[in-house]
Amino acid sequence: MTGFYRTGKCETGxxxxxRHVVCAQVTAEFLAYTRxxxxxxxxxxxxxxxxxxxxxxxxxxxxxxxxxxAGVPTPVVLAATHENALDVVSMxxxxxxxxxxxx
Numbered sequence: 438m439t440g441f442y443r444t445g446k447c448e449t450g451x452x453x454x455x456r457h458v459v460c461a462q463v464t465a466e467f468l469a470y471t472r473x474x475x476x477x478x479x480x481x482x483x484x485x486x487x488x489x490x491x492x493x494x495x496x497x498x499x500x501x502x503x504x505x506x507a508g509v510p511t512p513v514v515l516a517a518t519h520e521n522a523l524d525v526v527s528m529x530x531x532x533x534x535x536x537x538x539x540x
Contacts, residue, residue, distance in 0.1 A: 514535075
């Protein structure tokens with residue numbers, strides 16, 4: 438179950454210091470990138486099945502932006518991304534990587 442609060446939603450609150458608000462469909466390249474930076478999202482651990490390319494996961498907006506800036510963007514599901522992401526990235530940037538049409 439994704440989301441900081443494991444509700445299946447990319448919602449945030451004061452306990453979520455990483456701001457897990459970008460719903461992404463992770464790629465193999467992104468998983469390798471974030472693992473190289475010390476955040477291994479692909480290895481299963483107790484309570485966490487590990488991610489594989491194509492899985493959807495709520496990412497920290499700063500890590501998503503960092504990956505975009507490094508040339509390793511991962512697609513975004515706009516309808517499931519929390520509006521607080523706009524405090525860090527623009528709507529235009531999110532839309533550039535959106536995989537589903539915006540209503």
